């Protein structure tokens with residue numbers, strides 16, 4: 264497979280070996296479970312969990328004579344994902360049988376798409392360390408998941424759980440376009456984010472709804488591709504990084520010793536942080552793919568695809584660009600706010616009709632900071648967008664200072680209530696009455712004649728006076744007014 268046209272490799276990604284620099288080349292095959300109520304070819308529940316073999320129809324158990332019936336919603340989800348990856352949607356695709364024997368595969372074959380997948384070439388944009396990288400998508404196809412063998416339930420028996428058998432998976436194959444573990448991690452994170460926005464996969468890696476097979480090779484920078492190894496089923500982003508780093512170093516070691524890389528499938532052992540051989544290319548299966556005679560080719564209607572395209576939500580890249588333009592946010596803040604659709608929506612409720620930067624600051628630093636600390640999310644936040652908006656208003660109109668606003672936030676978080684009402688009930692209004700501020704200023708000046716002498720020679724001491732006056736007014740004076748008045752009275 265050819266790499267996409269991409270930026271020239273940058274030296275910082277290269278790995279130093281004993282005999283010179285090396286560059287990692289990575290291509291990923293991501294399996295994403297389709298978010299759907301029922302399975303790809305049966306009406307059984309596709310829900311995670313349940314008692315073993317609770318979600319199994321006669322089709323999933325491959326009882327003789329049972330026939331698969333395509334679930335239109337799963338096809339729609341695959342097309343929606345393809346559109347989100349800016350990919351070509353194939354109006355005609357074909358389901359094939361991939362033949363192999365395994366106890367958790369009662370059909371004796373997996374229904375997949377081989378030569379004619381439902382989605383063709385597309386691309387995903389990722390930002391890594393401020394650099395922008397386009398990762399090419401080769402294809403996306405639909406296939407069935409297998410069941411699960413359970414070996415640890417009994418000392419000398421194995422069991423089979425078919426709950427997952429027949430669940431719809433999307434296999435998303437990238438071009439060999441990534442050049443570092445960080446790029447691969449950013450790519451999977453972005454894929455997951457896009458699918459969550461689209462509502463096509465929940466992206467839950469612990470539950471296995473997103474798994475990645477990682478193809479790793481190394482080469483001299485810009486040279487010919489090397490022979491690759493495929494690391495199977497890595498189920499966390501952190502492990503992905505570890506597996507890639509380990510595998511690249513292993514291959515570099517072999518090549519620098521004058522050896523050759525065997526194309527093979529490897530497993531990552533998370534406990535040891537190593538990859539180890541599972542099977543070589545020679546032992547690889549011949550799956551004898553052929554079109555499944557029980558299923559007609561999938562023919563998609565142009566207008567139907569058009570309706571799905573029209574219903575697509577605004578995706579992360581577009582949202583980031585809009586937030587930067589409409590609210591004047593930095594790229595970093597826009598990225599933080601759009602990491603999930605719910606947090607982006609929350610921010611927009613706060614920012615609507617208000618100062619965007621101030622709203623972003625309050626959502627990111629105060630709210631997200633606090634939510635993280637307490638293991639909560641915007642869906643379970645005790646301070647609503649309306650409450651946070653009120654706080655931003657109170658600061659904006661000069662009713663409270665930023666410092667008092669933090670106290671108001673704290674009260675709203677722990678006790679609830681409208682920030683306006685909190686400010687009134689507790690007398691937290693900022694003192695703008697210059698008479699009251701002046702009185703406090705004169706008191707501090709009178710009580711500290713020595714400091715008054717010092718500040719005239721050392722104006723940086725003004726901060727100390729401001730602090731004293733703020734203390735004297737219970738933090739309610741307007742700091743700017745205090746500073747102005749002090750300067751006037753001290754003659755500096």
Ligand code: ADP
Pocket residue numbers: 264288289290291292436437438439440478479480488489490491
């Ligand atoms: P196969 O048909 O053997 O599965 P593919 O051509 O479909 O191989 O590629 C599978 C994956 O391997 C793709 O994600 C692709 O980007 C990646 N890949 C192909 N060649 C290399 C290579 N030399 N180094 C790293 N990844 C590669």
Ligand code: MG
Pocket residue numbers: 292
């Ligand atoms: Mg493949």
